[in-house]
Amino acid sequence: MVRGASARQATLLGSAGLADPVERLSVHHLRIPVSSPRDHGSGLVAGDVEVVLVRLETRSGVTGWGEASPWSVFTGTAEQAAAALDRYLRPVVVGADTADIPAIMARADAALTGHPEAKAALETALYDCRGRLLGLPVHALLGGRFRDRIALSVSLANPDFDADLALLERLRVDGVGIVKVKTGASDHRFDLMRLERLRADFPEFDVRVDYNQGMAPHEARRRLADIEAFNVTFIEQPVPRTCWAAMADLTRALKTPILADESVFSPDEAVRAVSERFCDLVSVKLMKAGGLRRGMAIAVIAEAGGMACYGGDMFETGLAHLAGTHMIAASANISLGCEFYQAKYYLAGDILTAPFPIENGEVIVPDGPGLGVDVDLAAVKAYTITETNG
């Protein structure tokens, strides 16, 4: 009995119900069709995307799901994520108590270097299990809710700009107020033409641009001076990931804030961003950071350095979007909105039993247990190309 605790707390603390070890783990490699091609400069995506899901089942019968959403030109491959979960992380988690998530993830880091997407999937599934056991949403397990809605940004990257103009009309009707234009993939004049058209025909949108590392440092300053004329909210990752000094030069030279995406994967790179001032803003992604708590650590480091954060993503289903939503809900400094649009506006199908929650251009933070929306087993089966159980 804990002195001063309520009867319910005493019941919980005094019971064995908080121990709930993982008994089974399965890995599902999915291939999901997409609705249109996308050119991000650093890579063209067409036809389909591949994600890896991990499903955990605990002694109490609770099931939790997590997603790895790799991209070969950015973080890694689906094959790597599947092997990481099936072979290297399985022994770390099977038999471990879901009450001990930080300890499990520390053992995961000790057992396997890198592979942030696989670790993000594992940690998500553990939190989903834990939340479902305790009847709490994941954001409550992460410390509580700072916000219950997140402004949605949709990225424009179709090589056919007429198709993006049609998408913009749809976004306007849907109440979406933010778009991010993928620039630097082809000709600088194509980027300027699109921004001119956007500002003329869709003046109400908050516009950001993302170069996906698409410029050499020597050409960036002149081109970005042209871009600044369109009063964009931020310029994301103009030069390659490791050009930290060039990022710092651009941050000093431009009035428009520079946002680091590929240049900040991890908390240690966030420390570097703050100490070297190579950006004004940071994109936090589960698949770069390796999980929710590490993503939150990046946001806290950035906050201490005076840098606001943006909720980025990869080519994700609604499942990974949900994990990111709970992280942002619990993170005061991830304040620039999120880009969890793929499930609704990009994938040809999703894997949740209900649509990923978006209303009037905002993501609605779920309050149900765990991630808050269930996985549709039939959809998972339909898109699965390989599966391992144990």
Ligand SMILES: [Mg+2]
């Ligand atoms: Mg980016």
